Amino acid sequence: MNAKRYVARATHAASRRLGTETMVMCGRSSTLFSLNPVASVIWQAADGATTLDEIVERSICPEFDADPAQALHDAEELVEALAAQGILVLSETPAAGAN
Numbered sequence: 403m404n405a406k407r408y409v410a411r412a413t414h415a416a417s418r419r420l421g422t423e424t425m426v427m428c429g430r431s432s433t434l435f436s437l438n439p440v441a442s443v444i445w446q447a448a449d450g451a452t453t454l455d456e457i458v459e460r461s462i463c464p465e466f467d468a469d470p471a472q473a474l475h476d477a478e479e480l481v482e483a484l485a486a487q488g489i490l491v492l493s494e495t496p497a498a499g500a501n
Contacts, residue, residue, distance in 0.1 A: 409457065409481055410450030410497045415489040417445065428489050435489060440466060441480055448490060450497025454481060 411417070414429035422439040424446070437445055440462060447457040458474045466473070484490040491497070 405494050406453045406455060407478075407481070408450055408452065408493045408496050409444070409448040409454050410491045410493070411445065411448050412489050412491055419446075426489055428487065430488055433487065435484075435487070440476075441484075444477060444480065445490075448481075450491070450493070454478065 412428070415426055416429065417424050417426045419442065422442060424437040424442040426435040426437060426445065427433070428435070443461050443465060444454075444457055447461055454477055455474065458468075458477050459470065462468055462473045462477065463470050481490055481492060485492045
């Protein structure tokens with residue numbers, strides 16, 4: 403991804419945090435996803451007003467002592483996969499009504 407991308411949770415997805423992991427249910431497909439601790443941090447920060455770059459810089463790198471370039475690359479792959487499953491929404495502009 404070259405452009406800044408805003409990440410938001412899909413409105414038809416429900417989630418519950420279980421310790422350091424998150425369970426996400428897609429309301430459209432009834433598919434259940436289990437997110438690991440890193441993916442859970444991204445999920446929690448996906449407010450539609452924050453770019454993926456900011457999430458990685460502010461949350462992933464400090465919490466997991468991750469290399470910024472590698473963390474961003476991995477996060478890009480993750481959000482693309484979750485967007486393809488319909489539980490995340492990616493945009494080049496902030497989501498309407500985002501904080």
